[in-house]
Amino acid sequence: MDKENSDASSKPADLKVSIVCVISIQVVSVPGRLPGRRLPRKPIGKARPKKQSTKRAPFWNFQNKIILFTVFLFILAVIAWTLLWLYISKTESKDAFYFVGMFRITDVEFLPEHRQKESREFLSVARTVQQVVNLVYTTSAFSKFYKQAVVADVSSNNKGGLLVHFWIVFVMPHAKGSIFCEDCVAAILKDSIQTSIINRTSVGSLQGLAVDLDSVVLNDKGCSQYFYADHSSLRYPLEVSATSGQLMCHFKLVAIVGYLIRLTIESVQLEADSCVTDSLTIYDALLPIRSMVLYRLCEPTRALMSFVSTNNLMLVTLKSPYIRRLSGIRAYFEVIPEQKCENTVLVREITSFEGKISSPYYPSYYPPKCKCTWKFQTPLSTLGIALKFHNYAITKKGAKGCEHGWWEINEHMYCGSYMDHQTIFRVPSPLVHIQLRCSSRFSDKPLLVEYGSYNISQLTIKPACDVTHFWQPGPLVCDGFQDCENGQDEHNCTQSIPCTNKTFKCDNDICFKKQNARCDGIVDCPDGSDEDSCSCSRTSSSLHRIVGGADSQEGAWPWQVSLHFVGSAYCGASVISREWLLSAAHCFHGNRLSDPTPWTAHLGMYVQGNAKFVSPVRRIVVHEYYNSQTFDYDIALLQLSIAWPETLKQLIQPICIPPAGQKVHSGEKCWVTGWGQRHEAGNKGSPVLQQAEVELIDQTLCVSTYGIITSRMLCAGVISGKRDACKGDSGGPLSCRRKSDGKWILTGIVSWGHGCGRPNFPGVYTRVSKFVPWIHKYVPSLL
Template sequence: MGTKQEETEQTSEDKDAPQQDSASVADVSVEVATVDHTLRMLRRMYRKSRRKPKGLKRLLAYVLNIPHITVIVTAVVFVLVVIIWSLLWVFIIRRESYSGAYFAGMFRVANVEFLPEYRQAESHEFVSIATKIQHVVSSVYKTSSVARLYKQAVISDLSNNDQGGVLVHFWMVFVIPRVKSAVMSEEFVGAILKNSVLTSLQNRSSVGYLLGLPVDIDSILINVVQRSDYTSNTEDSQCVDKLYANLPGVSVPLNVFSSWGGVSCHVKLTSAPGSLIRLVVSSFLIEPTDCVDDALVVYDALLPMRGRILHSLCEPVSSSISIVSTSNVMLLSFRMSDNKSFKGYFEAIAEEKCVSEVETQPEGQIYSPFYPSMLPPECACTWKFKTPNPGLGVALHFQNYVLKPKDMKGCNNGWWRVNEVIFCGIYVGYHTVFRIAHHSPAVEFRCSSPNSVQPFQASYSSYNISHPCPESYFLCTTGLCVERSRLCDGLDDCQDESDEMLCSRPTMNCGSSSHPLFVCNGEVDCSHGEDEINCTQETTCSEIRYQCRSGSCILKKNAKCDDVPDCKDHSDEADCDCGHPTPVNKGGSSTGLHRIVGGVNSVEGEWPWQVSLHFDGSLYCGASVLSSNWLISAAHCFSKDRLSDPRYWRAHLGMLMQGSAKHVAEIQRIVVHEYYNAYTFDYDIALLHLKKAWPASLSPLVQPVCLPPSSHTITDSHRCIVTGWGYRSEDDKVLPTVLQKAQVSITSQTECQRIYGLISPRMLCAGVPSGERDACRGDSGGPLSCQAPGGSRWFLIGIVSWGSGCGRPNLPGVYTRVTKFTSWIYSHIS
């Protein structure tokens, strides 16, 4: 290559200039072409020298090409999105959008003869008629406005009663979008069935034809049930048993043990047509859990229908009880955990024909139907009394029952007709006398409670119509006769305070005959203090005398937890770790702009017994701490079906501001007073048993309030505070965040009765005449705490119950009087 370069240089020197220019250009162009061609040749040679990829390596090389990677990643992402969305739809979205709705129902098919084989679900006879009825029910709903939601109907049981025909128990299942769940109520589902019957009713007959099936329209009943009720009652369930009592008076034993497992188990009882069933529970060992975990629920049907509940047992049975059905079927639904058991029996009994002629000489007893069994929802009894002469009437003495004239409301605990005048029976906690000013009255009684209620008995006697009470005696509105000398003595001798009403304030006599209200009440009323001398002296016992644990009573009324041992056994100072708050800081205790009907902000630890009760996540009521396991509140907070379920409630303890609770407790059991009256709010008290005790480390921010004895007296010098997170005015729409407190004064019982009229001895009034300080909505169940002058402990005197509006002038709030329930409270929490 070097030689060629030398030859080129020598040739160029021998030529003239123009020739040199032309040759030079030609040479350059050839040289460039040669290089480009060389490069192409080298590239081809290099490709030939490399081994081409084959198989998987060739595919990999193709895939790893950048444009291909983008396409593949996009496809993979798309597939993943489709898969995830499908899973969400199947397991979450679809499940949330649609839910099963389960209904239990019953109706009577008339003009169809009942066959014994119908009791066996596997028999050919049962399958034949059940298939027909199931087809009819399905046809009704498949041609209705809810046809797309209807899934199936299942005939569960066939039974007979004294009305003839066949009583059908059945299930229905719907699949409902959540947006339509409120539409599918039991009333709506039942109306579809009834409308189908109504279209064929003629001549005012109660039997119509449901697609050719004669159905008694009055017997149709539809109830919503839980899915667990449906699944645990089907024929393939391992926890359903059927028993039959054919002969009246023959006991069929019932023994159930927790070896069945901690699930719902059911026993279906049937007796001969025309008879009733009496269930006797002799022993029931369970944990008291408010019918959530351990329970026995007795139904007046063969399916668990809410409208047919006879009775619920939610705590151990200490003495034998018996329950009577209204027909010849009964269902026992058990929920029992380990080491629990039930013992008892059932029998067929005849329906009582309770009609009797009663002579009032000598005295005697009348009893409720089926006594001592509980009263069923349907029963009747008639007594025809006769006294020796027209001047004598009939007096009925009840232990825990009172008859009052019927008003616009229905009678829930017994319907009475006395000489064509209607009365309602009400269960109370005291004795009453009902007088009939006629020498030969007819008294008719009918059961009217939706469930079974406790029996009653009454002694009867004749009385002088013109002089019901002996001379020197006073006639109470309860019918009792008390000595006139006991009027206005501070004791509720009449059981309804009618002997203490309209009493002027007693004059203070500082001699030996001082009025009982002034003696040893903790305040010096006499100039020399003789009314507060010898207060530890033992005296006769009464509700205004403090009773020591030994059983002896002393004159001192407020002896409990006053830091002075008064009883010889010092029992008055026992269990006094209560009612002694230690506020974290008192700087803002008397200031604040957030008023609740005249209230001001509290400070941390000022009311450590105050509890905020939340239902389903929202503030609903208040309560007070009684012990590490028990709270106390108002019965009306839990008066409805769902409100009575403890699983929806949470107790927020040690809280000043909403959302800052030191401890949130679950509720295991709600104990509403057995005599609570939802119309009058009498006996408006309830106890709440916590699932777990609150930690002792939370003290002093969580602490019990002191429970007053029945003798505890409140005077004008006591300081009484109502607390809560309720509304700050009657028209307020926003609840306060900080716990509010307001000081109120106790109103005399006479004045309270004058204002409201419907005031029982178990109520008290508190407020201020201007109405500027009062409890309001949201404070219900919360405490009215009172402190003696110079004292350190606070006692729970009242529970926020009811009132006329909030903060209205001359309309004080009405509270449950806690001193009337001390023994009842201790009977549950001790």
């Protein structure tokens, strides 16, 4: 036993074997008894025998040194590995690239258990998808950077099957991060899906998974929130904001089956750029597929807006990759029941408007593909139905489709369009069947329609307007509502009626019913007060043509203004009233330039330094959405400290503001004026006011030339170049003469362009007609 113990101590690896041998000997030496460990019995009343002294081996013998050295190496390895792991983890977190992905698996039925991340159903799908995605990217060009894929969520969608949401992680130095992009990473996944040419569907095989190719979406890492709402009485808030970096958020909204989702937006902060970079997009599904877009916001808004889905699913994406100021959203969503939009209305025997009908889910934007039916009946055969649209009009349907809903009224087809004024549509029948079918593409603005009866026999009906479009059974003359597109039905309606807040009042207290009577080019008031201060019909007496222009004649452009900053000519502007000017926002960009103190306005001037009237600038109002990167919303108002006197009205006159939504046509001739440089390479402005004739350029052509051209911009020039605005002309007018009455209209404001007078690069102007409500907010006297 001593020898065995000695061997055991010298060979630690054999310790277990030695013990086994000892136990086996115990079993053999005591037959019939179970092997076991017994405590030694202490002798009672007897002294303990003395132990024999044994010689111990020294502690620092060779074997112990080896053991201690081994333990030391082990501890050192653990510390080194821990430090290395911490370094790698830190490096990975610093140099990791995350992508949020999703795709639809078409051949698996969604079960409620798929929402539970601990369920067998979820784990089965998650394992399969992770294995497939791992295989795709470990065999790709990005294999050495690929880290892992993690399934985050499994949900249902309105196309059937499972919608799988997952994360993909790559690790690489950020210096090489430029090779990663959404399109690059998504292309690898999409290219891995094998589709059949025979069945011509988008469903293909991804390593054995039946995946819808159209559903594959990848985005850079951003916030992603999932909401499941099952209480119709609650509001579920959505709120996120950022002040720097980038913002990409996905809100997945799911309601109980059989209900719809209403999303109400309280405010959105974005950089206004026509959705080139910033956007808020609402989808009628959990997939961000273009064909499922309900609505898209491209500019900031604080107006309350709400949208309704067509099913129990909605996806909201907020994209703002280059945040220069606060970006974000404040909103909430609710669960609402589906509404039936149909009604039978018995109209009373009173010739006035007595009730209202509206688009579905009013005042929300109504969803696509909706359908409404109304049946009206009057008590007498002599009474017809009158419909008063508050911001809408319907016209006879042509060969093209209807963008904003189509109407069937007593088997006649009409198209709807939005207007900035009220219109009345009359149906000369006591029984009227009306059906509205909403646009099949996007949500549209809410509609409110008043209805009532009218006496068919007492109407004064004119057969048609002097334009292509006309109303059925015909426009009503002088009823206070513009039925003809050119307003012809309301011209010369000067019959005096009692004055109300809905009538136009002349300076001699005569009132008449006419919309937009002021400055429409027609004298309706006997004293002409409706056209006072609207003398913008002066035509240019010179037909010479800034770059490629020529000297104008003195007094030819009486609305032209030169703005001086600290005594030097800096920008142009246009007179729009006795004390207000209109110019470009970029002239006042920056703390120093936005201060009105150093600015003076020079009016009635032909030669620089020889103005008929000079006023300090009292106030500068730059449009709140002006974007200094894209020049979108490039418009500003200036208020003069001193209004110009009436005695100078022969030399100083305002130019007319266009009607809201004014349509212009490519090829139309207009004039640009200013004291700017005559050549791109020049360094001095012209001492004499220059003028150049340019033509309006097709918007599509302009977009193809410059790229970022928003609906608030228009292009004008000549394709060959040679005639254009240039440096120093900014803020000045693009003046177009209206053929109907000869008045000059401020169609554009000189904004930006590529060089001056270059071939194929026309000048870009602010489209004034897009800002009429904004102008009226500060200058109500123009109304």
